[in-house]
Amino acid sequence: MENPIVKLRGYKDGLHLIINPKVSLNEVEAAIHELLDGMNQPLAGTSINIDMRPSPLSSEDLKNLETYLTENYDLVVSGVNVFDEKDESPILAAPATHSISQSLTNDNQPDFEQSQIVRQTIRSGQTTSCLSGSVVIYGDVNPGGEVVAAGDIIVLGALRGNAHAGVHGRLSSVIIAMELVPLQLQIGSYMNRPPVGQKPRGYPEIARVGAEDIIIVEEFIKF
Amino acid sequence: MGKVIVITSGKGGVGKTTSTANLGTALAMIERTVVIIDADVGLRNLDVVMGLESRVVYTSMDVIEKRCDLDKALVKDRRVEDLMLLAASQRNRKDDIKPEQMQEICEKLKQEYDFVLIDSPAGIEQGFHNAAAGADEAIIVTTPDVSAIRDADRIIGLLQHQGINSINLVLNRLSPTLVKNGNMMGKNEVLDILNIDLLGVVPEDTGVIASTNRGVPLVHSEGSPGAEAYMRIARRMTGQRIPIPEMQEENFFANLLNWFSRNK
Incomplete structure (x- = not known):
């Protein structure tokens, strides 16, 4: 029993959550209601990505949709992926590489807007x-120090302590x-x-969740 | 107006008391007025290391509880002029003193003396907070081993949180031979982790044990490598620019080469 929307x-x-291109916000919300209420497993607290092709919903609509998901189902929207129109392949053929991450609260801005820059060394016993969003540290993270971020963790120094990226479950996060x-x-639930x-x-090196x-x-060369 | 400097480490047994005794003595030897304060209430031993145990009549606790004046509680050193000791009470516990009371003592002392050095107890509890309460600056003492460095790193974080930003490092008990064989962390490796300014390096010197047991700080034994290192650190504390020498192994050929390169 596939939901068409x-x-x-x-x-x-x-x-x-994959959204059919040619629908209005009301239709989407109604469809989500039908889909999620019909499920046996509660999803509260889970993080979720929204995938769609360009311009089915305005950024206003997206914000409303995020509020709808958070208020009614207690879901955390961790990313929105807008796929290229010309790309005829099924939407989720390769989500990680084809997606353009978009923040819901900052129109067309990458989610670094809500990120944090720390201009000091994180020493033993300290937590940032x-x-x-993501954390950028201009310094070291010493043994016994800890960095936790919903997004990525970037250390412009030595990372000698503990780091937990994608703490809400965004497994595309990197360190x-x-x-x-x-x-x-740690990235999401992996350690x-x-x-x-x-x-x-x-x-420089990059850590990510592999296949x-x-x-x-x-070795970190480029994104 | 003088400076109040807390000498601390986190870990015990790395040389806080030895460093306080030697730096205090060395500063007095180069004609500065100095008070050293034992903040290790209940486990005092700065008086023992200084050889002043039998002269302690009043302690900081007596000053706080107004049983005597601050001036009267200061014990004069028996070897150098202008060096005073304020001993800790052995009968009390660390939580019997409040940070504000310690701060008050430090405020008064720095009006009259050039340097007030506080020997902090090990740990990060009340005793450490009392010791650091009145300090303007800090000297971290560490040995080049991972556990001491881990604790030093934690202490630096706590001091910075308290608003003490002038934090310098004394690297104690470095053995050039062990470093060369790769069995001990070198100066640069330690600095890489702790990321603070290096005030000086004190080489491993067995003379420390004898001097501690006799109650005569090492700086009195002229010519010993430890004594020279402490004298250099004291001079740097007074603002003199003295380079930190690269530690040489005790090796005839290395010394000879060094001699030639110096006389080129």
Whole structure:
């Protein structure tokens, strides 16, 4: 029993709500109501992505839709992916690479608007958290220090402590550091740690959730 | 108006008391007026290291509870002029003193003396907060091992949170031979993590043990590497620019090469 207007799909980076292009906000809300109320499992607290082709809903509508999802179903909208019109492939063929992330609260701005810049070293016992976006640290994160972000974590220094990116479940979040020698890394619900005695490699590295659902670390060249 | 400097580390046994005794003595030797305060209430030992145990009559607790004047509680050193000790009470506990009371003592002392050095207890509890309460600056003492450095890092965070921004490092008990063999962290590795200014490096010196047991600070034994390092640190504290020498291994050929390169 497929709903013609909205579909709910689980992908590697979390739940995706796929919206049919040619509908109005009211139709979408009605369809969501039908879809989610008919489910046995409550989704409260889960984060969700919205996928659609360009211009079915205005940014005003998107904001209303986000409020609707949050108020009625307690869902956290972690990203909106707008797909290229020319791209004839099914919407979710390759969500991570084709998507353009768009913030709901800042029109057409990347979600760095709500992000945080920290101009100091995070020392043992100190925690920096940004639950609305990404964190950029102009300094080091020392052993015993901790950084938590809803989005990405970028350390323009050495990351020697703990880092938890995508804390609300955004598995496309990444952790980048000039020197990546952490105690532990977490992205969403995945955790990993480097082998004991890992030495700094001398180049920037990026950690992300790889194909096997494990956190992989590789040389950071560009996004 | 003088400076109040807290000497702290987080971890115990890294040389806070030894450093306080030696820096206090060294500063007095280069003609500064100095008070050293033992803030380790209940576990005092700065008086023992200074060899002044038998002369302590009043403590900071007596001053706080107004049993005697501050001037009367200061014990004069028996070797150098212008060096005073304010001992801690052995009968009380650390939470018997409030940070404001410590602050008041420091405020009064810095009107009259050039340097007020506070020997902080180990840990991050009340005793540490009392010790740091009246301080304008801090000296972190650490040994080059990971646990001491981890604790030092935590302490730096706490001091910065308290608004103390002038924080300098004394790296204690560095053994050039162990560093060279890769068995000990070097100066640069420690600085890379802690990211604060280095005030000086004190090499491992067995003379410290004897001097502590005799109650005569090491700086009195001229020519010992530890004493020289502490003298250099004291001079830097008075604003003199003295470069930090690269630690040389005890090696005849290295010294010879060094001698040649200096006389080129």
